[in-house]
Amino acid sequence: MARVLEAPDGHDFYEVVYAFVRRVPPGKVVTYGQVAEMVEEMRLTARQVGVAMRYAPPDVPWQRVVGAGGYLPIAKRSPEAMQRQLALLRAEGVPFHPDDPYRVDMAKAQWFPGPSLFEPAEETR
């Protein structure tokens, strides 16, 4: 049976991940792997970020975290959640590939943080 991981208490890496994701501006996205790298000192893996997103508080824009290459890996686990994410992203104006409506155009939509995770976003070229 698939066990459900308990929601984190809130004093671990989850909070750091949430703080980072909250900085992703509307219309932009980051990848699970990217977030893991940003919090590199904590030795996170993309999977852990996924778990963190699953239990993300309401104020965290979880939909702005996508899979590598702009795909939505959540599709395998939960097609419904994928549809919701898709709708939210489109509503924000996130660009998708013209020939693949299920794939985010990372070249245009990927967001990169400033030098510090807590610094305001810097201009993305």
Add this chain to the structure above:
DNA sequence: AGATTGACTGCAT
């Protein structure tokens, strides 16, 4: 303490 699971990823087939 060992096995299992999970909003992942990259390489192999």
Add this chain to the structure above:
DNA sequence: CATGCAGCCAATC
């Protein structure tokens, strides 16, 4: 291009 699988780390049992 589609599947499969091992590696990744923390939480659970």
